[in-house]
Amino acid sequence: MGNERKIRVGMVGYQFMGKAHSHAYRDLPFFFDTGVVPVMAAVSGRNEKAVQAAANQYGFESYETDWRRLIERDDIDVIDIVTPNNVHAEIALAAMEAGKHVICEKPLALTMDQAREMKAAADKAGVVNAVCHNYRFAPAVQYAKQLIESGRLGRIYHIRAQYLQDWIMDPSFPLVWRLRKEVTGSGALGDIGAHIIDLARFLVGEIDELVSEMTTFIKERPLGEMSGGLNASTEGGKMGEVDVDDAVSFLARFQNGAMGVFEASRFAAGNRNGNRFEINGEHGSIRWDLENMNNLHVYFTDDKAGQQGFRTINCTEAEHPYAAAYWPAGHIIGYEHTFIGLFAETFRAIANGTQVKPDFEDGLRDQAVLAAIEASSEAGRWVKVEQA
Numbered sequence: 001m002g003n004e005r006k007i008r009v010g011m012v013g014y015q016f017m018g019k020a021h022s023h024a025y026r027d028l029p030f031f032f033d034t035g036v037v038p039v040m041a042a043v044s045g046r047n048e049k050a051v052q053a054a055a056n057q058y059g060f061e062s063y064e065t066d067w068r069r070l071i072e073r074d075d076i077d078v079i080d081i082v083t084p085n086n087v088h089a090e091i092a093l094a095a096m097e098a099g100k101h102v103i104c105e106k107p108l109a110l111t112m113d114q115a116r117e118m119k120a121a122a123d124k125a126g127v128v129n130a131v132c133h134n135y136r137f138a139p140a141v142q143y144a145k146q147l148i149e150s151g152r153l154g155r156i157y158h159i160r161a162q163y164l165q166d167w168i169m170d171p172s173f174p175l176v177w178r179l180r181k182e183v184t185g186s187g188a189l190g191d192i193g194a195h196i197i198d199l200a201r202f203l204v205g206e207i208d209e210l211v212s213e214m215t216t217f218i219k220e221r222p223l224g225e226m227s228g229g230l231n232a233s234t235e236g237g238k239m240g241e242v243d244v245d246d247a248v249s250f251l252a253r254f255q256n257g258a259m260g261v262f263e264a265s266r267f268a269a270g271n272r273n274g275n276r277f278e279i280n281g282e283h284g285s286i287r288w289d290l291e292n293m294n295n296l297h298v299y300f301t302d303d304k305a306g307q308q309g310f311r312t313i314n315c316t317e318a319e320h321p322y323a324a325a326y327w328p329a330g331h332i333i334g335y336e337h338t339f340i341g342l343f344a345e346t347f348r349a350i351a352n353g354t355q356v357k358p359d360f361e362d363g364l365r366d367q368a369v370l371a372a373i374e375a376s377s378e379a380g381r382w383v384k385v386e387q388a
């Protein structure tokens with residue numbers, strides 16, 4: 001490892017995703033030889049005391065109090081954006097203009113215009129541009145993709161996917177940035193719906209058209225801030241309007257003829273992080289859920305009569321993508337490994353001068369589905385998804 005090229009990372013933001021990404025940088029070289037080694041060069045944040053504490057805790061060499069300084073610095077190769085959605089575009093565009101590789105959290109942008117501009121700038125700059133749809137990198141999800149691509153399920157007829165949480169159900173939970181349209185773009189839709197849209201695109205294909213319904217159950221909340229993870233603090237009781245969706249559901253028709261039924265909600269009591277899908281094909285079905293993320297449930301129609309039924313594959317065998325890089329079979333992995341897998345591909349792309357997937361094209365295509373869902377809900381009818 002000692003002689004490998006060092007790739008120096010500057011990260012903007014340092015809270016929930018800041019912690020997840022920092023952890024992945026530290027662990028990446030333990031598990032993957034990508035040809036380069038990430039170095040946690042600097043983290044930036046507007047509150048000096050807090051960003052200094054984050055730099056110490058996560059292990060960054062230095063910190064800045066303005067993200068523009070990260071971009072000016074010659075000793076930084078990659079800008080990692082873990083801020084709320086309203087500043088993704090500005091930071092990514094400046095970083096790519098300066099020739100830096102970019103890792104950007106999802107959803108890529110606030111609007112289609114921003115997402116298009118980001119994709120065009122990425123094409124022009126020719127830098128590696130990753131968008132953090134990390135759930136693709138669960139070995140069980142990668143194995144699902146292999147089964148589908150190898151034809152094991154035959155023609156795909158259905159996907160039904162849900163991303164259900166319950167952390168904002170209490171009406172006194174504050175009006176954090178995730179509930180303010182100007183900062184977040186949309187509510188449950190862009191926050192968690194964006195992930196199941198990406199998984200559906202990854203596993204089944206592009207969505208041609210859709211019809212949706214979006215709802216806001218609690219329309220006013222006390223003002224407040226995120227305080228780490230999915231926790232929040234209030235600011236003394238003043239109320240503000242919630243102007244994003246609390247829940248969304250939609251039906252989709254895929255270009256390949258498959259049908260999709262989707263639901264994203266932060267009002268599904270008891271569902272802490274219920275990101276799950278079932279896919280039904282000509283020769284069988286598969287099921288996955290994040291809270292049991294090592295397992296893929298499979299059913300094959302050619303199993304012997306009398307022995308048919310769903311069975312569980314623990315995707316920790318050497319045959320399962322990424323699994324061999326971690327631990328021996330049965331020694332399960334967790335949420336944080338999805339980021340390590342994503343970063344393995346990102347740094348491999350940097351080492352080899354190639355492109356990572358999912359990239360800004362995927363971010364733009366995901367954004368086009370988000371935009372179509374909003375348009376459909378507003379118009380009350382089926383709408384076509386813009387194809388990037």
Ligand SMILES: NC(=O)c1ccc[n+]([C@@H]2O[C@H](COP(=O)([O-])OP(=O)(O)OC[C@H]3O[C@@H](n4cnc5c(N)ncnc54)[C@H](O)[C@@H]3O)[C@@H](O)[C@H]2O)c1
Nearest residue numbers: 013014015016017018082083084085087105106107132226
């Ligand atoms: N991939 C995933 O599974 C996943 C999970 C959670 C969040 N996210 C995405 O990650 C991003 C960050 O979410 P989070 O949960 O870490 O949020 P958070 O509120 O925990 O942290 C946001 C960070 O950005 C900083 N910040 C806020 N506004 C800023 C600005 N204008 N300029 C510079 N820095 C600013 C804050 O100080 C904080 O450090 C969002 O885009 C979110 O959608 C992705």
